Amino acid sequence: MFQVGFSDAVTSRHLFLNSETPLRQRISIMDMWIQGLLAVFEGQNLLFLLLGTGYGLLIGALPGLGPSFGVASMLPLTFILPPSTAIIFLASIHASTAYGDSIASILINTPGGAGSVASCWDGYPLARQGKAGFALGIATAGSTMGGIIGWLCLMLVSPILMTVALMIGPPEYAMLALLALSLISVASKGATLKGLILGGVGLLLSFVGFDPTSGFIRFSFGTLYLRDGIGIIPVTLGLFALSQAIVLSTEKSERIVETFSPSDRVLDGFYHAFGYPGTVLRAGLIGIFLGVMPALGISTANIVAYLSEKKASKTPETFGRGNPRGLLAPEVAKNACVVGDLVPTFTLGIPGSTTTALFLAALMLQGIAPGPDFFQKGAFSYTVFMGILMAQLAFCLIGLMTARYFSRVVYVQKAILVPCIVVLSFVGAYGINNELIDILVTIIFGIVGYLLNKYGFPVVCIVLGLVLGKMFESNFHRSLIIGYGQPTIFFKRPISLSILILIVAFLTWPYIASASKGLFSHLIQRGKRKMNQPLP
């Protein structure tokens, strides 16, 4: 086996196998891929890949619980796992939850999560026609193909972004953290101001505890607990899992009027899905594009894919009445987006969605910074990438074999489900430090999350601020040291300045757009009035 310095092997050309790559390095890269593949099949990695898939399917099938809950609830467990196992575990939960979400959409016309809204539109009519198994088969094939398309994108786009990541320094990383915060705020439509406030609050929470530059203890209010800072896990569990439990506890159990069990063959639908390559390609590209674009996620991808498929169809009137393409397109787009979301997260540290913000938190907990650091950990990145591919195949296989059994989960009573969520959250919070006080922090953030959701605040901004806070602060201070204490360093470097301009553009765009809209409508009104005036 050839050994080369892995720091060299992180650049884009090393992840590609092009003709200019020396033979020795090409063999080394192949060696890394094989090592990655073999590592996925090692006992612990494989076990957690399968466990993650099973858990993801279970959570996905439960109406109202989506990928962010699935990943957030298992985040504490990753703390005791090796880095590659932790990320593979979360990736398998993420992929299979996104797929499992469709089970509830198809069988009871209730989206399992925001990413499977469009799956109801043709999935449920198919179930009503007695083709529930067929619909589940299409969903399985579509999600798998989408996941593989997303994985190919991860392989191709990551190296390109990595070359950018290698060119940038502390000022640019500080600006990228701000860009991530502003993008997520802008993406929360109509709540940009609220998103920015919460992003700021998240940053303020990250300042609690030791200052990374001077070691000074800040905002501990004399308590021992706050000296180490506010933990990401209790906050995340509170904001995403417990707040969801509070919401579910207030909802009345809806009586499901019409339910369908998959009595026909799931495999028929699975094979049928391969008959629409155009649909798969179109929806896959939409999913990838919306996934790679920071701040746009599966909630947008599945609907956009459905609508574009309907537009491209020669028989749009059949959509909404059980057209297989109407189910296949959102399924492909959803899982392509799920994997595509990981590209900016792993390469630049800009999470594309709530769930990938949790991936970023998991990386930070493992002591791995996104960007070059992610790719400089031996065969780690290769193992993770192969693990992500295997996660797609795992949910496909398990889904085909067990979809009809998992579908029974959709009928679980909320009164039993809610206490289970609470216990899971509390145990997760306790397990990190073996301290019961973490449970109290989870409860506090659960209430905060519930209230913020109720008043339309985008909760993800707090987590993002908390996760990116330390990275932002250390890079901010490092930049000041490089710039001899002058903040002008952020304006002098072209990439930093470009990111700053982007931030300003993103933040001011909604206001400019609405102002220009108002101006245009005013001009049109004036023009109409003039036209209606009688000629002299």
Next chain:
Amino acid sequence: MVLGALSGIILFQSLSMPAIPALLPRLVSILVLALSFASIANELLFSRKKEDQAEEQGREKVGEKGSISVLAFVLLMLGYWLFAYLIGLLAATFLFMVISPSLMGFQKRRITMAAATVITVLLFACFRWVFQMPLPRGIFF
């Protein structure tokens, strides 16, 4: 307003800190304060319009009953946390699993008891054999 007050506390605290560790907390808290004022002004200026729109859309406000059930559930969770100190996490989990479904109006006692037993046993097994971590014992047992 609450978030603005929180940033005000941070700003006040940062005034008594050395310059370097206080730099970013000061900057961010001033920014959050300014944004909070902008948000409040925005709400005050457009709240009338929004209220009218909400009425037109027939949006239902969360009733008193909903708020009481949220409060009851939060109190139950706080009780769970307190009882974990007193009687240990396992016993507190079993109690919580038995009480909370009935609080949500679920009447099937057998299913509740079965679910509570399964979850408690799973919890014990996970801590004992998978994580090999001690479960918090209470003051009494």
